[in-house]
Amino acid sequence: MGMTTGSAGRPLPLVGRGEASWITTKLDYVVNWARRNSLWPMPFGTACCAIEMMAAAASRFDFARFGMERMAFSPRQADLLICAGRVTYKMAPVLRRIWDQMPQPKWAISMGACASSGGVFDVYSMVQGIDTIIPVDVYVPGCPPRPEGLIYGVLLLHEKIKGESVFDRELHRQLRAEDPEAVGKPNLPDEVIQQITGPFGNSTQQNRVSGLVSTGALARPGDRLS
Amino acid sequence: MKTKTVEYLVTRNPELGMDGRPVRVPVLPPGVEPELRGEHMLINIGPQHPATHGVLRLVLELDGETVVRCIPHIGYLHSSFEKLGEYRGWNQIIPLTDRMDYLAPLIYNCAFAMAVEKLMGIEVTERCKVVRVICMELDRIFSHLLWLGTFAMDVGAFTVFLWAFQERERIYRLHERYTGARITTSATRIGGMLADLPPGWTEELQHFIDTFPNTLDQIEALLTNNQIWIGRLRDVGVIGPEEAVNYGLTGPNLRASGVPYDVRKDRPYYDYETYDFDIPVGEHGDCYDRYLVRMEEMRQSLRILQQALDRLPDGPINVDDPRVILPRKTDVMTDMESMIHHFKLVMEGIRVPPGESWFSVESSKGELGMYVVSDGGSKPVRWRVRGPSFVNLSALPRLVEGHMLSDVIAINASLDIVLGEIDR
Amino acid sequence: MAMSKDFENAVEGLAQGAAGAEAAAAGPQRGPEADAASHPSVPRLRARFGDAILHHEVVAGDEHVVYVRPERILEILGWLRDDPEERYDFLKDLTAVDYGGGRPLQVVYQLWSIPYRRGLRLKAELPLDALEIDSATRLWHTANWLEREVYDMFGIRFRGHPDLRRILMPENYAEGHPLRKDFPLRGRFSRAEQTRRALSVDLDDIYFPEELEVGGIRYRPTGSGSAGEGPGAAEGGAA
Numbered sequence: 001m002g003m004t005t006g007s008a009g010r011p012l013p014l015v016g017r018g019e020a021s022w023i024t025t026k027l028d029y030v031v032n033w034a035r036r037n038s039l040w041p042m043p044f045g046t047a048c049c050a051i052e053m054m055a056a057a058a059s060r061f062d063f064a065r066f067g068m069e070r071m072a073f074s075p076r077q078a079d080l081l082i083c084a085g086r087v088t089y090k091m092a093p094v095l096r097r098i099w100d101q102m103p104q105p106k107w108a109i110s111m112g113a114c115a116s117s118g119g120v121f122d123v124y125s126m127v128q129g130i131d132t133i134i135p136v137d138v139y140v141p142g143c144p145p146r147p148e149g150l151i152y153g154v155l156l157l158h159e160k161i162k163g164e165s166v167f168d169r170e171l172h173r174q175l176r177a178e179d180p181e182a183v184g185k186p187n188l189p190d191e192v193i194q195q196i197t198g199p200f201g202n203s204t205q206q207n208r209v210s211g212l213v214s215t216g217a218l219a220r221p222g223d224r225l226s
Numbered sequence: 227m228k229t230k231t232v233e234y235l236v237t238r239n240p241e242l243g244m245d246g247r248p249v250r251v252p253v254l255p256p257g258v259e260p261e262l263r264g265e266h267m268l269i270n271i272g273p274q275h276p277a278t279h280g281v282l283r284l285v286l287e288l289d290g291e292t293v294v295r296c297i298p299h300i301g302y303l304h305s306s307f308e309k310l311g312e313y314r315g316w317n318q319i320i321p322l323t324d325r326m327d328y329l330a331p332l333i334y335n336c337a338f339a340m341a342v343e344k345l346m347g348i349e350v351t352e353r354c355k356v357v358r359v360i361c362m363e364l365d366r367i368f369s370h371l372l373w374l375g376t377f378a379m380d381v382g383a384f385t386v387f388l389w390a391f392q393e394r395e396r397i398y399r400l401h402e403r404y405t406g407a408r409i410t411t412s413a414t415r416i417g418g419m420l421a422d423l424p425p426g427w428t429e430e431l432q433h434f435i436d437t438f439p440n441t442l443d444q445i446e447a448l449l450t451n452n453q454i455w456i457g458r459l460r461d462v463g464v465i466g467p468e469e470a471v472n473y474g475l476t477g478p479n480l481r482a483s484g485v486p487y488d489v490r491k492d493r494p495y496y497d498y499e500t501y502d503f504d505i506p507v508g509e510h511g512d513c514y515d516r517y518l519v520r521m522e523e524m525r526q527s528l529r530i531l532q533q534a535l536d537r538l539p540d541g542p543i544n545v546d547d548p549r550v551i552l553p554r555k556t557d558v559m560t561d562m563e564s565m566i567h568h569f570k571l572v573m574e575g576i577r578v579p580p581g582e583s584w585f586s587v588e589s590s591k592g593e594l595g596m597y598v599v600s601d602g603g604s605k606p607v608r609w610r611v612r613g614p615s616f617v618n619l620s621a622l623p624r625l626v627e628g629h630m631l632s633d634v635i636a637i638n639a640s641l642d643i644v645l646g647e648i649d650r
Numbered sequence: 651m652a653m654s655k656d657f658e659n660a661v662e663g664l665a666q667g668a669a670g671a672e673a674a675a676a677g678p679q680r681g682p683e684a685d686a687a688s689h690p691s692v693p694r695l696r697a698r699f700g701d702a703i704l705h706h707e708v709v710a711g712d713e714h715v716v717y718v719r720p721e722r723i724l725e726i727l728g729w730l731r732d733d734p735e736e737r738y739d740f741l742k743d744l745t746a747v748d749y750g751g752g753r754p755l756q757v758v759y760q761l762w763s764i765p766y767r768r769g770l771r772l773k774a775e776l777p778l779d780a781l782e783i784d785s786a787t788r789l790w791h792t793a794n795w796l797e798r799e800v801y802d803m804f805g806i807r808f809r810g811h812p813d814l815r816r817i818l819m820p821e822n823y824a825e826g827h828p829l830r831k832d833f834p835l836r837g838r839f840s841r842a843e844q845t846r847r848a849l850s851v852d853l854d855d856i857y858f859p860e861e862l863e864v865g866g867i868r869y870r871p872t873g874s875g876s877a878g879e880g881p882g883a884a885e886g887g888a889a
Contacts, residue, residue, distance in 0.1 A: 044274060046281050046303055047646050048328035048409055051372070055398070055408075058391035073276045088649075089848035090820045091281055091302040094273055096849055120322070123306040124828055124837030124844075125819065132845055144409055186849055190842035197841040301818035308803075309829055344710050471739050471764060474792030487740075487764055581681075583710035584760060584771065586742070595743055595760065607750075612743040612760070620795040649818060 024167035035079070035105060036161040038067040039154070042078030042102065044095065046085030049112035049144040053084045056147035066154060075101040080157070081134070082150075086114035087127045093184070099134040100183045104176045107161070109153050110136045113143045118197070128197035132188050266294060273302045277380045277635045280645030282619075284634065291630045296623045300616075303649040311609035315575030316342055316416055319609065324410040326611060327647045330369035331411045332361040332401075333589045339414035340495065341585035341596035346416070346578055348550065353541045354418050355496045360431070360534045361413060362587070363527040367438070368397045369590035369642075370520050377517070377639040378449065381458050386445055393441050396434055403427055416576055417551050418544030428535060435531050442524060450521070459513040463625040463637035466511060473624065474617040477592025478519040479641055483511035489588040503530050513640040520642070550576050575604030591615050591642055613647035680717070681707035689714040691736055691770055699726055713771060720757070720774035724784040730761060730770070731789050738763045738770065744786065744796035746804045750831030755804060757783055776806060785811040803829035822851065 013021045041063070045053055057063045057071065072078035075098045087095055099108070110130050113119035116139045118128035130136060137160060140153035165171045186193065272283040281302035287295040307326055311319050323338045324331035336358045343350060350358075375390030398408040403424055405411040413420055449455045465475070470483040480487055488505045490498040506522035508515030544551045552571055557564035582599040592614025599608040618641050625641075626634045684707050686692045695716065696703050702725075705717040718726055730738040743760040759772040774783060785808035786793040797808045798817040805827035808814055816823060824847075825838040837844060 043276075047305075048325055050280075051328055051409060055391060055395070058395075059388050060392065060395045071276070086303065086305055088302060088304055089844055090304065091273060092845070092848040093851045094302070098274055120325070121305045121310065123310055123835055124825065124833075125304050125306050127845070127848075128841060132841075133849070146408065184849060186845050190846070193842040193845055194840060199836065301816075301820070304818040306828060309833075309835060313835055347711065468739075469791075472791050474741060474790065485764070492764075492767055493769075581709050582713075582715075584713060584743075593742065597743065597745065597758070597760070599747055601749070608747045610743070610745045610747075612745075616795065616799075617792055620792065624791070 020168055024165075028165045028167055031166050032161050032164055036158040039080045039107070039157075040070050040072040040078050041068050041080045041082050042072050042075055042098070044081055044083045044085075044098065046083075046087060046091065047114070049084035049115070052144040052147055053082060053111065053150060056150045061147035061151060063151075063154075066151070066158075068154070075099075076103065078102055079106055081106065081108045082111055083108065083115045083130050083134075084111040084144075086112075086119060086121055087130050087133075088125050089127060090125070092127050092133050095130065096133050096184055096186075104178065105164075107137045107157055108134055109138045109140060109150075109157060111140045111142075111150055111153065112145060113141055116141060119143060122199060132186055132193050132197070135187050271634075273299075278638065279376060279643055280648075282638075282643070282645060282648075284622075284638075286626075286631070286634065288631065293626050293629055293631065293634060296626045296634065298619060298622055300619070300645070300648050303645045305646075305650065307650045308609055308611065311606055313605065315604050316578060316606070317576060319606070320414060321410065321412040324412055325646060326613070326650060327369075327589065327591065327594075327615075327644050328409055329372050329644050330365040330590045331409060332365040332413055333369075333587060333594065335411060335414040336362055337585060337587040337589070337594050337596050338598075339416055340587065341583055341598050342416050342578060344585055345581055345583035345598055345600060346549070348417055348545055348547055350418060350545050351542050352539045353422075354543050354545070356534050356538050357419060357423060357543065358414070359496050359498070359501075360531060360538075363530045363534070364397060364400065364431070366527045366590045367524050367531075368394060370524050371397075373520065373590075373639075373642045374445065377636075377642075380635050380639040381455065383449065383455070386448060389441060389445060393438060396438075400427065400431060400434065403430070415544070415550075417547055422543040428538065431531070432535060435528055435535070438528060439525070442521065446521060450518070456514060458632075458636055459517060459640070461510070462513045462629060462633045463640060464510060464512045465621065465625055469624070470511065470621075473621040475592070475621055476614050476617065477589070477642075478516055478523060479592065479618055479621075481505060482508035482515035482519045484509055489586045489593050493586060495585075495587065501530050501533050503527075503533075513636055516640045516642075577602065577604050578606075586612075589614060591644065591647070592618060594647075611647065611650055613650060615641075615643040615645075616648045616650075619643050619648055680705055681709060684708040684714070689770065690768070691730070691738075692716060694733075694735070695726070695730075698729065702726065713769075715771045715773060717773050717775065720776055720783045723757075723759075723772070723774050724786065724789075726772070727759065727761075727786055727789055730772075736763065737765050740764055741786065741790040741792045741796075742769070744793055744800065746800045746806060746829075748804060748829060748831050752778060754778065755781060755806060757800065757806060759786070781806045782809060783807075784809050785814075787811055803827055805830065820848070820851065822847075 015021050015023050043050065043053055055061060057069065063069050068080075075081075079102075081099060081102060083095065099106075108130075110116045114121060114126070115130050116136075118126050120143070122128065127133060138153045138157045140149055142149050145153070164175055188196075267288045269286050269288060270283065271286065272278045273281040275282075278284065283299040283302065285297045285299065286293050305325070307322050310322060314322065320335055320338060323334040327334050340358075371390045371394050375387035375394075378384075378386035378390075401411055402408050404427055405413045405420065465473070465483055467484045470480050471485060471487075475483070476487070484507060486505060486507045489495075491505060503526045506519045506526070508519050548567065550571075552558075553564040553567050558568045559565075578598075578600040580600055580602040582597065584595055584597045586593050586595045588594075593612070594614055595610075595612030597608070597610035597612065598606050601607045622638060622641065625637050629637065683705065686696060686706060688708065689706075692703075692706050692714065699718075699722065702719045702722040703716060704719065707715050709715055730736045738761040740762040741759065742762050743758070745758050747756045747758060749756075754775040754777045757774045757776060759774075760769065761772065762769045776783060781804070783806065785797055787797065787808075788810070794812070795817060797811055798814060800806050801808060801811075801814055802816045802818050815821065819828070826833050828837075839847070
């Protein structure tokens, strides 16, 4: 029986006090194995992506292989929030409250382009990415992503969970601590929200409203944010 | 029109009054002091809820378990399609139409293209007409299958959900082979389709038409004469024909109440009057009749699909109109005028002459109306979608009055709503 | 290089669109007055309502549009619904169109008669400083939500509507009426402001059922067993 080595190359003790050790890494492995293979998804399905999520749960693509067939509709019993579909500002407080109601450990997958960044809808009513509202672990692009894409996103989340630790106090605190003051507040500060939700690409050229009112961006400054 | 009457033996619930609604009984017998009577309770369903078919919020006032009042709140999925349409060229709106009714995207694609073609006075080719009829009927089955799966799941039968989704996977395959996408098909263009049918597609569709009735029979064997199913749905959510028309119900909801109104028969388009099909009409206007009407509609759609496949003519899929159709790529690469033509069409978009047009198609949910107003530019002045689910849902408060809480879920599911087209 | 006929037609067609745009910049041109007899309801409308019927035209080949005075819209709609030879029992759609540039808003009613299988479109034009018209809810229940949507998106008030409040946007939406042409696509507030406002909605108002704001009126469940009381009678009963 030799010593195992930690990440810094130092040999790990078998049992430690408050530091990484052989026992804790093995226990972490077991805990992470249990958590990732029985993620209970909370399907926060709003639009077209929800249909692909249902198809992923149906028999052809089958979430049950990953232990996820038990869809938790109560956030109190869920581990994973899959936000599938576009989220409006009217729906945003609902999403935030559902996220807050989920107990730790919890993860979030942003499924689809609309949940990740607003998608096609750079409009007055649409949240430009749910990461402005809740912390997101995995983004799955697509419009809608194929069920295989969603499953790939779940597998990426599995990889992420493998790297977590319950017994490494610092890492555990970073991952799992939640600030009670942050309940109901946006996930990102205002400046960051402005930065990541500014108009870009083709949307900045689409200022003309039909042939009648042909104006440039200078004449309608309200259409641009910057 | 020859009607076929099918008898289903059901037992009538003796506790229901003559109008099919539960007789309201007082909470306590008379003579008891009013202080002992209960208060009404207000509960909130949604907007995040597994059984509301999307982000719908229902506020119910309950007297015990009986619904006294129901107030739906919508707008949780309002993506401002109509405003966005004013900023997009005519062909760029087609991908937006997929995302409104994501359960039957081809119907929306076709409806929008048909509205703009009517405004421009373009008549599509014969092949395109038949291909569009095939697409629309296929998506009618597609949408009804999802309705069936979720409706059965709401009432408690989970197996049907899995069977329906397995059949939907076959239609997903057909979508994907033709358009490249499972749900967001964007298959039409103004004046034609994105491409012609790929080789082997019609054979796969024929195979689907031949084998799909088996699944329908199996599902009907599970549900139609099932006493639990009938007990949950018979005489629940009853609405009479005049009221249904006044509430603006359309589609299977209206036909279940006895009104034989179907846009394909009343204002036919794309030679629907030459196809041999029936429209199922119910009698009682309850959830069970809505179920029967939709099941029969799927079979009738199969009939239309078979006839359309048989008559699919050869020929070009796109109309030969230089106002809307891009020139052939080989010409664009070799010929200056074609290149300029291509450039103008792509960079400036199609220009639609000033005017307006309203076009109705029979979508799986009801009557879908597309109203486009143009001022001669490359983007619309106004694009209005008359979504059938929006109007169908506005009848929900009337339908659930007097019923119990569990019936609310069944009635909501029987209306077959999709929040994408309600909130637009 | 000789231009082919096809190319000339194509460019002509594209240029026509551009010319149309310039002409249309003056205002949405109403089409020529159509032959009144081409639609059975129009001569009867003219005979009964006289100068309340402003204009009749045919668009897109076979759609009949009648422009009417907004003050008499309820009379006209009621007659169209109830007259035994008209029987427009189905209100397919009720919407509005904003052409921009200060032009009046048009309220559009799409009617269909199921017994007679014919349709008619009515339009009433409202100047921007007087966006009020009578509500059609007492004729068709369909109009209830359709008018709420027009109010939400355009700001047109419907007199006599039982419950005129926003339907698609949140109740506290403060940026205006989105489908108007002077409303920018991304809204009037910045994204950070919109996010902050969205999350500052007090969900306890919504999720605790004892006091629920319904129809804009604080509503408490009544103490009696009858269902007749509406929100207006909320003061009585147990608090």
